[in-house]
Amino acid sequence: MRADxxxxxxxxxxxxxxxxxxxGDGELLAHLQAEKQVSGYxxxxxxxxxxxxxxxxxxxxxxxxxxxxxxxxxxxxxxxxMTQALQSMHRxxxxxxxxxxxxxxxxxxxxxxAHWRARGYLAFRGKMPVSKFLPYTWxxxxxxxxxxxxxFEQLCVDRNIEILQRTVVDHTHRHRWWIKLWxxxxxxxxxxxxxx
Amino acid sequence: xxxxxPDDSVGLVSPERIHFEQPLELSxxxxxxxxxxxxxxxxxxxxxASNAVLICHAxxxxxxxxxxxxxxxRKPGWWDAAIGPGKPxxxxxxxxxxxxxxxxCHGSTGPNTLNPATGKPYxxxxxxxxxxxWVHSQARLADHLGIRQWAAVVGxxxxxxxxxxxxISYPERLRHCAVIASAAKLSAQNIAFNExxxxxxSKDPEFHDGHYYERNTVxxxxxxxxxxxxxxxxxxxxxxRDKFGRELKDGKLSFDFNPQFEVESYLxxxxxxxxxxxxxxxxxxxxxxxxxxxxxxxxxxxxAAALAPAQCDFLVVSFTTDWRFSPERSRELVDGxxxxxxxxxxxxxxxxxxxxxxxxxxxxxxxxxxxxxxRIAAALPQPEGGASHAR
Numbered sequence: 132m133r134a135d136x137x138x139x140x141x142x143x144x145x146x147x148x149x150x151x152x153x154x155g156d157g158e159l160l161a162h163l164q165a166e167k168q169v170s171g172y173x174x175x176x177x178x179x180x181x182x183x184x185x186x187x188x189x190x191x192x193x194x195x196x197x198x199x200x201x202x203x204x205x206x207x208x209x210x211x212x213m214t215q216a217l218q219s220m221h222r223x224x225x226x227x228x229x230x231x232x233x234x235x236x237x238x239x240x241x242x243x244x245a246h247w248r249a250r251g252y253l254a255f256r257g258k259m260p261v262s263k264f265l266p267y268t269w270x271x272x273x274x275x276x277x278x279x280x281x282x283f284e285q286l287c288v289d290r291n292i293e294i295l296q297r298t299v300v301d302h303t304h305r306h307r308w309w310i311k312l313w314x315x316x317x318x319x320x321x322x323x324x325x326x327x
Numbered sequence: 328x329x330x331x332x333p334d335d336s337v338g339l340v341s342p343e344r345i346h347f348e349q350p351l352e353l354s355x356x357x358x359x360x361x362x363x364x365x366x367x368x369x370x371x372x373x374x375x376a377s378n379a380v381l382i383c384h385a386x387x388x389x390x391x392x393x394x395x396x397x398x399x400x401r402k403p404g405w406w407d408a409a410i411g412p413g414k415p416x417x418x419x420x421x422x423x424x425x426x427x428x429x430x431x432c433h434g435s436t437g438p439n440t441l442n443p444a445t446g447k448p449y450x451x452x453x454x455x456x457x458x459x460x461w462v463h464s465q466a467r468l469a470d471h472l473g474i475r476q477w478a479a480v481v482g483x484x485x486x487x488x489x490x491x492x493x494x495i496s497y498p499e500r501l502r503h504c505a506v507i508a509s510a511a512k513l514s515a516q517n518i519a520f521n522e523x524x525x526x527x528x529s530k531d532p533e534f535h536d537g538h539y540y541e542r543n544t545v546x547x548x549x550x551x552x553x554x555x556x557x558x559x560x561x562x563x564x565x566x567x568r569d570k571f572g573r574e575l576k577d578g579k580l581s582f583d584f585n586p587q588f589e590v591e592s593y594l595x596x597x598x599x600x601x602x603x604x605x606x607x608x609x610x611x612x613x614x615x616x617x618x619x620x621x622x623x624x625x626x627x628x629x630x631a632a633a634l635a636p637a638q639c640d641f642l643v644v645s646f647t648t649d650w651r652f653s654p655e656r657s658r659e660l661v662d663g664x665x666x667x668x669x670x671x672x673x674x675x676x677x678x679x680x681x682x683x684x685x686x687x688x689x690x691x692x693x694x695x696x697x698x699x700x701x702r703i704a705a706a707l708p709q710p711e712g713g714a715s716h717a718r
Contacts, residue, residue: 148668170668170670172665172671178691181672181674181695182694182695182698184672185642185672185674185695185698185699185702186698186701186702187702188640188702189672190640190670190671190672191672191673192661192665192671192672192673193673193674193675194673202658202662203662203665204666207665207666
């Protein structure tokens with residue numbers, strides 16, 4: 132399993148109700164269903180991913196998250212997850228609000244735009260950073276709202292969101308001892324567990 | 328008419344009549360003391376009877392779902408696109424049952440069959456059937472066939488309503504429920520279209536309050552109008568534009584009131600063909616069953632509460648240009664299922680064909696359907712001699 136999903140897996144209580152926004156091919160939900168007996172749903176728009184979920188027995192709903200989550204009731208899930216998609220939302224702040232409305236807790240992961248490599252790329256080449264991990268150019272990237280860990284934590288302060296847990300990892304989702312020294316410079320991906 | 332039967336067809340098939348002596352109590356308070364269902368089956372029921380799939384039909388459908396009755400038959404069964412060897416509902420793995428519902432006009436007990444009490448056709452005295460009544464009759468059929476639990480109950484449109492009702496009425500008797508181009512209830516607009524169809528039939532002078540059999544006549548004009556209105560609502564604006572545009576039959580305007588646009592003659596042809604093959608009383612009855620269906624209505628309009636008894640997994644599919652059973656209605660159903668905590672997958676298929684899309688083998692639709700059925704098949708006990716069909 133992808134390393135970030137491994138970490139999220141540890142944060143999910145057995146038997147809980149989970150909604151995975153942008154669930155991909157359903158790997159996390161399939162695992163949570165089998166190992167933790169969660170009752171889970173994924174939202175997805177990619178056709179191949181939808182088919183893969185259906186074949187795996189993962190409940191998947193064809194729905195664009197940017198169209199809103201208004202049809203889902205308040206506090207109807209224990210945990211709402213969004214991995215590596217926040218930066219591609221039209222209004223990440225509104226999505227986080229919605230996630231916290233329909234879920235008791237939320238898990239959000241996103242790439243850190245203040246990582247030293249991104250800073251260096253911009254500082255020395257004077258161009259928008261392109262990497263193996265984020266291979267798009269500025270005009271075709273789905274990632275329209277990049278932020279840094281500091282930015283996200285500021286949003287949490289502004290919106291009265293409590294950060295329950297934070298893990299910062301490198302682009303292979305591994306923990307490195309040195310990331311803890313200066314996460315906003317050295318960490319590439321953050322995994323936050325938040326509530327309100 | 329097929330010159331040769333295609334490899335992925337169930338081939339030549341024949342219907343079977345099943346007679347029931349146990350009375351069937353109906354929602355309207357009346358009952359049928361004895362009744363017949365006409366069915367077709369494809370594939371083989373496995374040893375523990377766990378591979379059976381029930382196909383529920385829509386307004387004008389019937390038991391002839393796949394294959395050919397003879398080499399002279401013009402077209403195969405109405406859902407041949409989805410049922411057969413190697414097709415989404417793979418008859419190498421599933422035992423498929425098609426049934427003509429009570430009140431229908433293709434052989435099951437209905438307005439055009441003889442009422443044993445009078446020796447005359449039931450006509451308008453045939454009781455108004457509901458989706459629940461059909462599901463109860465289908466449960467008796469399952470008993471008769473030795474099927475304790477369906478692997479899946481599948482239906483499109485009015486058929487999807489029956490599949491959904493199965494999950495509520497007999498939760499322990501199905502493992503999967505596929506609701507395609509359907510809704511948990513009709514909208515006012517939808518009921519309105521049905522009422523236009525009913526008025527067209529009942530105001531036809533040949534209708535004779537439904538007693539037209541004795542007079543050896545048929546309210547052909549009414550049926551034709553009903554079908555024409557229905558047909559318009561089954562297609563989409565885009566679909567009609569693509570198919571007919573403003574094409575003229577003779578290439579020029581004739582300055583009279585005869586049909587001259589292609590779309591006019593198409594509708595007339597469809598209407599006329601339908602009026603010579605379908606029963607007017609059955610049409611009235613089927614549209615009423617559609618209008619009445621509203622499982623949430625009995626639960627204070629709380630769809631999640633109505634769905635609470637269900638124990639199966641659900642597949643819901645809608646089509647983008649379907650305005651008779653729009654994606655919005657399917658999303659309501661999906662929201663209700665999620666609120667009730669039921670496993671559900673939902674696909675919204677991009678298709679220009681309107682409501683009719685559910686009968687058409689659109690590649691992505693078939694892929695979704697196939698994936699879901701594959702998953703059901705994978706959970707079946709593997710036949711002796713290895714799993715040759717496993718993917």
